[in-house]
Amino acid sequence: MYLVGNLSIYIGLAISIFSLLIFIIGIYKQDQRFINSGKGGVLAAFICTAVASAILLYLLATEQFQFQYVHDYTSSELPLIYKLTAFWAGNSGSLLLWSLFLSMYTVMVVFSKKMKGNPMVPYIASIMLTNVIFFFFILGFVAKPFVLLDEVPIEGKGLNPMLQNPGMILHPVTLYLGYVGLAVPFAFAMAALILRNMDDFWIKMTRRWTILAWMFLSLGNILGGQWAYVELGWGGYWAWDPVENASFMPWLTATAFLHSVMIQERKNMLKVWNVSLIITSYALTLFGTFLVRSGVLTSVHAFADSNLGLYFLIFMAFAVLGGLYVLMSRYNLIKRDAGQFHSFLSKESSFLINNLLLVGAAFAVFWGTIFPLVSEAVRGTKVTVGIPYFNAVQSPILLSMLFVMAVCPLIAWQRSSAKNLRKNFLYPSIFAIIAMVLMVVIGVRKTWAVIGYGVIAFLLITHYLEFYRGVKARRKMTKENIPVALWRLMVRNRRRYGGYLVHLGIAFIAMGIIGSQNYDLETMKTVKLGESIEIKDYKIIYEKLDQRKEGINDIIYADLRIFQNGKPLGVMEPEKVFYGNWEQPSSEPAIVNSWKEDLYLVLSAWENDGRATFIVKINPMMNWLWLGSIILVIGTLFAVWSGKYGNITPRYSGSKREVS
């Protein structure tokens, strides 16, 4: 296994370098045999990463502790699923996973039916291979997954208990699928510029790649938040941690890109902006990896300190400078034949505003994230900007984004008149104002919350009207019944209505965020057995403190009987787990879910006489946040689903070459 594992990585590296060179020679000589050889190399590189990954999984599953990676991240008592997910618990494994996805995506693009005969293929493959080479180099010389220990240990160190959670099974995978997915539109954009293809072919071809990458990034962020909420025991889901920010930044710029490409498709505008956005998004994925791997910033999520970050920094600089060079060298060509806006009151303009807000938000997060580094460089001391900075800066930006999102469906493409806008704004505005007044009446008094929920109400009604009017217009033409008209309206324009579903998902997420950030309650109390804690309309009676053994772990738990307005809700058991193979214990909270709020219970400490200290939190509207996330995924899948009307291959009309 040692031989095959290592060989697969070094052969993968050699083949990738060979393929890159053979593609370049093939392009230069315009000889299809060279290009086909390069394509074979792309497939071979994928086989190598697949073999290496399969071997690592086998080693992890079969407890081969003579391998350092297996020893460092697993132990014999670990359930099989966590032995397997230890694949991405450490640096080398997670980078192998990244390489696997990257080489898989390269194969998918190179052998795609839609790209058959397309002269862009060798260029795209070369750009993606440059990435693959970088990762093989790291796996071969910096973070080797198949290192043997001098002696065979009888037991492994075990997996960090924090990572033993279902959320952690999917969170890294989805995040990597998102990160790596952004390499595809980046490669297409670069290839299009190199070939001097100034049309929107690359955008149309990568639409699904970008949307799916965006969905995986969204899922990665959400699952990360969900994991933090149920596993870290602090009652929150987002702490503006550098590593969280690292995955949020490319999400923001990719969101901007998804919207601005529509303007290029319709108006032939914003070409430079779009290429810049995809370069930025791609660079931010590398920047995120640099942050996680370098240890330059303190984070709960970071991998152990290593010099890996430096390699990522160098590669990121190479990618950004290369991308900018290609962009600038084609600048004059891109600027030609650009369309123009017909009106400031148009959907195009609203997309532009949304782009500025998204990029502004990304910059604010970037600045807050790197500020400790900047302050250390300038003043010699690391000054960390905390949650208040991010909340203060991001809240108005994100609220404005919600507003633009709400207004967008009311505005027509091309041109909207003030009169029409007034007419279309009337009912949603009245609805939103009534909603805000009602909120104040029922006791929502915080300004941000009232404004936030008002904007969300506005968004919900504008989106409802969009569906309503669409169905009505369709029925006028077709006489279909409502469900049929609604379904056909949506499937005939999946992108638009899928996008609206995503907007609704974001609105629900925002409801959860506003509720949980503005109306959370917390108390910390030490109580004796039989005593109770009261918070809001809950009464929590402390009934028992006990301990049990699960495998090599000792678990201390408390039984808490919960009442809400006198009505029994059952017994909950918050726990503190002491691991047999890990120094730090962890708190496993007990959570009572409802659509209104979560009751979040943490066993913090206890005394020999049975007294125990509990942290009790009320987090309003958390379920709305998770529901919104599900709607977001459904909307994205609906938008990219090919179906009868969506499976159209854009026509290539760019430069012609003898090889493809």
Add this chain to the structure above:
Amino acid sequence: MEISVLSMIASAVLVLVCMYLIISPFFKNELNLFQPVIDLTAHDHKAALMTTLNEIEFEHKMHKISDEDYKKLKKQYEVLLADLIKDNQQMDQKEVDHDLLKAVEEEIENELRRRKEEQGRK
């Protein structure tokens, strides 16, 4: 460290597969797989204009654009489309039909009608 026979066989297979993938294209007779790509920019442009016209129609029905803007935009895009079709036909035929513009306008109307009917059927 002992290296098992199985490992050696697996390694050899991996090497052979990779070598085959990169070398075999040089021994195949597919010297040029190039498929000529037809420049369909004009066709795409026409489709884009038709889509825009359709969209203007639908947005008008959803009361997002005023009657005045609707007429103005429709006319504007119809002229663009007419110019495009005219250019195409001029490229295709040397003799120019004097009633071409009228015919083009009819074609646009027919196409829009056909799309509406098609929408109706679906």
